[in-house]
Amino acid sequence: MAPPNxxxxxxxxxxxxxxxxxxxxxxxxxxxxAAVLLFSILNKDAFTGVRGMASDVVAPAGMAVSxxxxxxxxxxxxxxxxxxxxxxxxxMKRELELARVRLIEARAIEEENGRLKALxxxxxDMTAKGLQPVTSARLINSTASSMRRFATISAGRDKGVVTxxxxxxxxxxxxxxxxxxxxxARVLLITDPESVVPVRRANDGLAAFVQGxxxxxxxxxxxxxGINPLKPGDVFxxxxxxxxxxxxxxxxxxxxxxxDGAVARVLSxxxxxxxxxxxxxxxxxxxxxxxxxxxxDAALGTAPKTKAKPKPDQREATD
Amino acid sequence: MPLASAKPMQKINRAPSPLLARTVPPxxxxxxxxxxxxxxxxxAPILPPLGFLFLLAWRQLRPGxxxxxxxxxxxxxxxxFSGQPMGSAMLLWSLAMLFLEAIERRFPWRSYxxxxxxxxxxxxxxxxxxxxxxxxxKHGPIATVLTPQLLLSVLVFPLAERFIATxxxxxxxxxxxxx
Numbered sequence: 063m064a065p066p067n068x069x070x071x072x073x074x075x076x077x078x079x080x081x082x083x084x085x086x087x088x089x090x091x092x093x094x095x096a097a098v099l100l101f102s103i104l105n106k107d108a109f110t111g112v113r114g115m116a117s118d119v120v121a122p123a124g125m126a127v128s129x130x131x132x133x134x135x136x137x138x139x140x141x142x143x144x145x146x147x148x149x150x151x152x153x154m155k156r157e158l159e160l161a162r163v164r165l166i167e168a169r170a171i172e173e174e175n176g177r178l179k180a181l182x183x184x185x186x187d188m189t190a191k192g193l194q195p196v197t198s199a200r201l202i203n204s205t206a207s208s209m210r211r212f213a214t215i216s217a218g219r220d221k222g223v224v225t226x227x228x229x230x231x232x233x234x235x236x237x238x239x240x241x242x243x244x245x246x247a248r249v250l251l252i253t254d255p256e257s258v259v260p261v262r263r264a265n266d267g268l269a270a271f272v273q274g275x276x277x278x279x280x281x282x283x284x285x286x287x288g289i290n291p292l293k294p295g296d297v298f299x300x301x302x303x304x305x306x307x308x309x310x311x312x313x314x315x316x317x318x319x320x321x322d323g324a325v326a327r328v329l330s331x332x333x334x335x336x337x338x339x340x341x342x343x344x345x346x347x348x349x350x351x352x353x354x355x356x357x358x359d360a361a362l363g364t365a366p367k368t369k370a371k372p373k374p375d376q377r378e379a380t381d
Numbered sequence: 382m383p384l385a386s387a388k389p390m391q392k393i394n395r396a397p398s399p400l401l402a403r404t405v406p407p408x409x410x411x412x413x414x415x416x417x418x419x420x421x422x423x424x425a426p427i428l429p430p431l432g433f434l435f436l437l438a439w440r441q442l443r444p445g446x447x448x449x450x451x452x453x454x455x456x457x458x459x460x461x462f463s464g465q466p467m468g469s470a471m472l473l474w475s476l477a478m479l480f481l482e483a484i485e486r487r488f489p490w491r492s493y494x495x496x497x498x499x500x501x502x503x504x505x506x507x508x509x510x511x512x513x514x515x516x517x518x519k520h521g522p523i524a525t526v527l528t529p530q531l532l533l534s535v536l537v538f539p540l541a542e543r544f545i546a547t548x549x550x551x552x553x554x555x556x557x558x559x560x
Contacts, residue, residue, distance in 0.1 A: 084449045092472060094453060095470075095473075100468070
């Protein structure tokens with residue numbers, strides 16, 4: 063039972079004015095909030111600095127929590143593994159034998175590939191320098207209650223992280239850097255509805271886009287429409303077109319085929335990866351920065367804001 | 382409401398600290414805003430919007446403690462951490478404060494159940510509008526994503542209120558000796 067309104071102002075002019083201006087301020091708050099919201103929707107790069115500072119402030123707490131997070135995630139797996147270790151062990155032994163052979167074959171193919179490329183005088187895009195990650199960092203936190211999917215990593219401008227750089231874990235692609243703070247950077251996860259990654263099927267190079275779905279899965283959109291050739295279990299890797307993501311980074315595996323594409327599972331679940339690597343922007347690392355779309359000026363580190371800004375939709379589709 | 386009376390501590394010659402009494406409510410809400418990002422790296426929105434739940438809880442447990450315009454500054458802090466476009470919480474929290482004020486005008490005597498229903502409605506509106514704001518111009522899979530989060534938020538709300546009630550007791554702790 064709530065108490066009756068004890069905030070009746072009575073005859074005090076001061077109290078009456080106080081209440082009145084309180085309501086006025088609340089209305090003004092609505093208007094200010096709406097204005098800021100409109101501004102930030104129209105201009106996505108606004109407020110980057112403030113948010114960077116804010117995430118810098120809470121970074122130590124995030125670091126402390128993130129160390130324990132992986133342990134907690136492991137509890138279920140450990141208990142489950144205790145019951146299934148026998149069969150798993152046998153299966154893994156078999157797979158290891160196969161994988162060893164495949165690895166040796168792959169090495170041979172890689173060498174042959176290099177020789178053939180040299181024969182064709184093609185540019186070796188994956189020089190040793192290009193493959194070096196910019197830095198490795200801890201995943202500190204993520205927006206767990208908003209529809210947008212951002213995560214924060216514990217490396218920022220001080221480690222040379224700039225906007226556009228792809229972020230990956232050993233298991234696959236996680237996302238790309240969207241905003242940088244001094245010691246932290248905000249990462250757009252590939253499950254975000256606004257993230258679009260150009261991919262190809264790992265075994266035959268079928269080109270497609272992978273788009274976030276907002277609920278932790280990904281949508282695979284084929285470029286050439288027609289009969290849907292996808293099957294559950296197909297693995298997609300980045301194709302490198304657009305110039306942001308390095309080719310052949312694992313992205314997703316198809317779970318369910320739909321009428322004109324598929325719903326896919328993220329291969330590198332960000333919730334189980336504590337450490338991630340920040341890689342240089344592919345086009346820059348490969349020595350052809352002119353291949354990048356003009357938006358990613360910031361990714362080159364030069365950031366001359368002379369060109370007109372493209373529409374947000376265009377930007378998302380091109381990278 | 383005799384809030385501090387249950388505590389077995391010395392009350393004579395003691396007074397609550399005005400600093401604590403003023404700063405605990407906003408600090409608790411800011412704590413909720415920061416906390417909702419921390420404990421797990423989620424690939425889908427699953428956690429309840431803790432900052433907003435705490436705001437509702439303060440508003441319903443202690444009407445009049447937070448000023449009507451409190452949604453603006455506290456929403457600003459929430460926007461910094463939540464990942465929503467800047468201004469979304471500033472707008473929606475201000476609207477929620479005004480809405481609750483109107484409810485209080487309309488129904489001065491409310492049962493706890495009604496308070497909970499009102500909170501559930503406000504949370505529903507907040508999550509819906511928040512997802513609309515986050516996806517301007519796009520159609521997302523709203524129902525499948527929002528339903529679990531909404532259910533969790535509504536069920537967690539009494540616990541959030543319990544936590545805020547503890548904070549409130551701490552806020553009015555009489556530990557300042559009057560000399």
